[in-house]
């Protein structure tokens with residue numbers, strides 16, 4: 001990991017999975033501001049990571065509600081910010097017509113709107129903190145390999161992750177002259193609570209550990225702008241871009257239909 005300027009590392013979705021792993025993987029002297037909805041899990045992580053004089057704060061906030069991102073911004077106050085990780089996210093597997101409309105809206109709010117609101121509010125702070133520390137700060141957006149193609153039966157999720165990927169890749173170019181390293185992280189299947197919560201069937205093979213994904217992400221920050229962890233994930237995400245869309249779309253539909261059949265025999 002490149003050395004970051006002094007300041008807090010703010011991680012959304014730190015109460016579980018990849019966000020929790022990122023919090024653990026940061027150097028032990030980095031002050032942390034951890035957010036999520038689950039106070040017990042956040043408090044357990046705070047107790048684990050707040051060793052010595054390291055400050056670790058938690059903010060319980062629902063990022064699906066407009067007040068959520070605002071509460072996180074207010075918790076940071078005027079303090080220097082060295083790293084912002086927009087990681088909180090959720091999925092919902094199944095046919096769009098049968099989906100829960102509230103869940104679809106929640107997905108867009110947490111996966112897309114919250115990262116925009118947080119990044120727009122806190123990017124000036126990242127730049128300012130980097131200037132004061134005479135070094136670099138970091139911005140990570142967690143997208144997914146789902147961002148590389150439309151996914152029938154996982155339509156809204158893939159669309160939200162394409163949004164995250166485009167946002168991150170565009171910002172990495174816009175901010176090329178600024179002292180902020182931008183990384184768009186596109187994990188493939190990762191062992192977290194995501195699958196169970198999204199009610200996703202199958203995909204038991206080629207699943208990566210969240211700790212490994214977190215270590216690779218922090219190692220890539222400042223060295224590259226986009227990371228797809230894992231060779232197979234990288235190959236698949238590049239290959240799908242090479243196949244003409246009119247051929248790729250029905251092929252993806254068949255794969256996703258098979259997955260749906262597995263779930264409902």
Ligand SMILES: NC(=O)c1ccc[n+]([C@@H]2O[C@H](COP(=O)([O-])OP(=O)(O)OC[C@H]3O[C@@H](n4cnc5c(N)ncnc54)[C@H](OP(=O)(O)O)[C@@H]3O)[C@@H](O)[C@H]2O)c1
Nearest residue numbers: 013015016017018036037038063088089189190192193194
């Ligand atoms: N696991 C995978 O296979 C995979 C693959 C590619 C990309 N990703 C992406 O990785 C990111 C992290 O997911 P994960 O795999 O670590 O899943 P996870 O274990 O389910 O963790 C999701 C995190 O997001 C938080 N979150 C969800 N809804 C929220 C809301 N309304 N307000 C605030 N926080 C909310 C959760 O907080 P609470 O638990 O406190 O509710 C939790 O901390 C997501 O953006 C996901 O899209 C995951």
